[in-house]
Structure formats: structure tokens, C-alpha cells
Amino acid sequence: MSIRVSQISKSFGAQKALDQVSFSIEKGEVVGFLGPNGAGKSTLMKILTTYYQADSGSAAVNGYDVVANPRDVQRSLGYLPEHNPLYLDLYVREYLNFCRRVFGVGKDRVEAVIGQTGLHPEARKKIGQLSKGYRQRVGLAAALLHDPEVLILDEPTTGLDPNQLLEIRKLIRDIAKDKTILLSTHIMKEVEAVCDRVLIINKGQLVADTTLEALREGETQVIEVEFDYRVEEALLQRLDHVAQVRNTGGFVYEIHFSTSVDMRPAVFDFAHDNELKTLQLSRKTRNLESLFTELTTAGETL
Numbered sequence: 001m002s003i004r005v006s007q008i009s010k011s012f013g014a015q016k017a018l019d020q021v022s023f024s025i026e027k028g029e030v031v032g033f034l035g036p037n038g039a040g041k042s043t044l045m046k047i048l049t050t051y052y053q054a055d056s057g058s059a060a061v062n063g064y065d066v067v068a069n070p071r072d073v074q075r076s077l078g079y080l081p082e083h084n085p086l087y088l089d090l091y092v093r094e095y096l097n098f099c100r101r102v103f104g105v106g107k108d109r110v111e112a113v114i115g116q117t118g119l120h121p122e123a124r125k126k127i128g129q130l131s132k133g134y135r136q137r138v139g140l141a142a143a144l145l146h147d148p149e150v151l152i153l154d155e156p157t158t159g160l161d162p163n164q165l166l167e168i169r170k171l172i173r174d175i176a177k178d179k180t181i182l183l184s185t186h187i188m189k190e191v192e193a194v195c196d197r198v199l200i201i202n203k204g205q206l207v208a209d210t211t212l213e214a215l216r217e218g219e220t221q222v223i224e225v226e227f228d229y230r231v232e233e234a235l236l237q238r239l240d241h242v243a244q245v246r247n248t249g250g251f252v253y254e255i256h257f258s259t260s261v262d263m264r265p266a267v268f269d270f271a272h273d274n275e276l277k278t279l280q281l282s283r284k285t286r287n288l289e290s291l292f293t294e295l296t297t298a299g300e301t302l
């Protein structure tokens with residue numbers, strides 16, 4: 001496997017950033033890493049890149065232990081941090097040549113990554129003259145110079161406009177054809193567009209590890225309906241495919257159905273048959289965004 005994390009814990013003073021986190025990522029997977037600000041995502045990525053050492057537990061990248069074999073780990077992964085560290089006064093090729101000498105790779109790799117990341121139109125410019133989207137491409141190019149098997153990308157599309165965002169997503173998808181990628185982001189659509197699997201961390205603990213396919217197959221439909229009169233929940237539970245009924249206040253009910261078939265007509269017919277007026281009727285789907293909200297706001301006041 002490309003990444004293995006076992007019972008990793010890390011504290012900063014009294015603040016516990018990670019609490020016995022475990023997961024593994026197989027070769028060729030693209031995994032989204034989600035969590036609220038301060039959940040521990042960046043701390044874990046810095047442990048995997050050997051910048052931090054864990055207080056307890058173990059981690060390995062491409063079979064190399066991050067503590068015992070840090071140089072081997074560094075050679076086998078590419079890292080794009082959230083705040084992309086670039087020398088703005090250097091030209092694109094000048095910067096990439098500087099980076100490739102650090103990695104000890106040949107000049108041919110500079111032209112290879114310029115082509116791979118679509119930097120040719122801007123390659124003769126200074127980095128300070130580039131748009132945010134092209135600066136991200138330079139950061140990705142630098143991370144790819146030594147042709148690593150694993151890429152760790154921390155918020156690679158932060159601050160991009162919609163067109164730049166789509167371009168970087170496409171670039172990540174292209175790179176993912178022969179790399180293992182751990183992608184940290186706050187953008188749910190990005191995970192759904194790019195990733196095979198999602199990890200969700202909250203308050204230092206891993207709270208979800210699921211494939212996007214399983215999430216889609218397990219989608220539950222939620223109908224929110226308001227009647228003009230109170231209804232016994234037992235009556236609503238007799239509707240087909242009902243998994244759960246909840247009165248959310250007054251005459252408003254949240255009905256969970258275990259089917260992808262639109263159940264609004266069935267709820268409307270129920271109201272008609274029971275001589276009720278339907279004051280509002282809306283449909284929601286339990287997707288990645290709702291799962292994230294559910295798992296990261298449990299016990300909190302919204």
C-alpha cells in the first residue's frame with residue numbers, strides 16, 4: 001500500500017491535534033481528506049511528509065517509515081502545501097531548475113513537468129507575473145519533478161476563480177492516472193469530481209472512511225413537509241420505503257426514505273387521502289455535504 005497510518009496521535013501542549021488516527025491508502029487511489037478548520041488535517045499531512053513527528057503511533061509512505069526513513073519518504077512523495085512557497089522573482093524554468101537540482105534529477109524533467117502541467121504558455125515569465133491558477137501549476141510541477149509515486153495536496157484550489165478551479169481539477173485528474181493522491185480540501189464538489197474515496201476527520205479523530213461509490217449507493221432521500229395539522233408519526237411510517245420520521249417542530253416533518261425514487265407524490269397523496277393541506281414540500285438528498293455536516297456538527301449548536 002502507498003500510505004499506512006496506524007494509531008497516530010499528536011498534541012501541541014494541551015491541544016490534542018490527532019487522536020489515534022488510522023487508515024491506509026492503496027496504490028492508485030485518489031482520496032479526499034476533509035475536516036473543519038483545526039480538525040487535524042494539516043498536522044497529519046505534515047507527519048506524512050516528515051515535517052512533524054507523531055507523539056505515538058506509526059506511519060509509512062511507500063513502505064518507508066516516516067521516522068526511521070525520512071529521506072526515503074521525501075524521495076517517494078511530492079507535496080503541495082496550502083501556502084505554495086514560490087520565489088516570485090524567479091522565472092518559471094529558473095525556479096524549476098533550482099528545484100530539480102535539490103532533488104538531483106536531470107534537466108529533462110523540467111520540460112516534462114512543464115508539459116504535464118500545461119505551463120508552456122507562461123514558462124518564460126517570472127512567477128510573480130502569473131495568475132494564482134498558474135502559480136498552483138508551478139507548485140504542482142515542482143512536486144512532480146522527481147516523479148514521486150505519492151502526491152499530498154493541501155487545499156490546491158484555494159483562492160482560484162471558477163475557470164482556474166476547473167483547470168486545476170482536470171490537471172489533478174490527469175496526474176491521478178498513475179499516482180496515489182491524498183487531497184485535502186473544503187470543497188465537496190471537488191472531492192466528488194476527483195476522488196475515489198473520502199476520509200473525514202473531526203476534532204482529531206477519523207469519523208468516516210468511505211468510497212464515493214458506496215456513498216452514492218447509500219444515499220437516503222429526505223422529504224421535508226409541513227401540513228396544516230399535526231399527524232401521528234406512525235401513520236407516516238406506513239408509507240413505502242420509510243426509514244425514519246421526525247417531527248422537527250410544529251406541523252413540520254422530516255421523512256427519510258431508503259429509495260432514490262422521488263417520494264414527494266406519495267407524500268402529497270398521503271395528505272390528500274387524510275384530508276390534510278400541504279403547506280410546503282421539499283426534497284433533499286443525503287450526499288457528501290450532508291454527511292460532512294452531520295459528522296462534524298454532532299453535539300454542536302448550529
